[in-house]
Amino acid sequence: MDEPFPIQGGRKKKKVDLEALQSPLKRIPGLDIPSVRDLLDIGIREIDELRGRAPESLFEDILNLREQTPPDRLSYLRLAVYYAETENPDPRLLEAWKWSH
Secondary structure (H helix, E strand, O other): OOOOOOOHHHOOOOOOOHHHHHOHHHHOOOOOHHHHHHHHHOOOOOHHHHOOOOHHHHHHHHHHHOOOOOOOHHHHHHHHHHHHHOOOOOHHHOOHHHHOO
């Protein structure tokens, strides 16, 4: 039986994380979907919940769930906490690589 919509090249479609895409956390500029998923998985649902949190502590919580979490995820968490705690965030600081110190 033929598939109604064959996928070109025989590849499977990549699973889309709709919950992460639709999350309020996705409003944080520069925050990628895997980081949003990690935050959701440790119980962070809203941007305000990041205020006063240490990015390193969030990273530890994520590592407890998934040991193979890439180290650069910490940069995204620093960006997210900065954004949550800053009334007028500097647009030049809304890129994760700028938080890799």
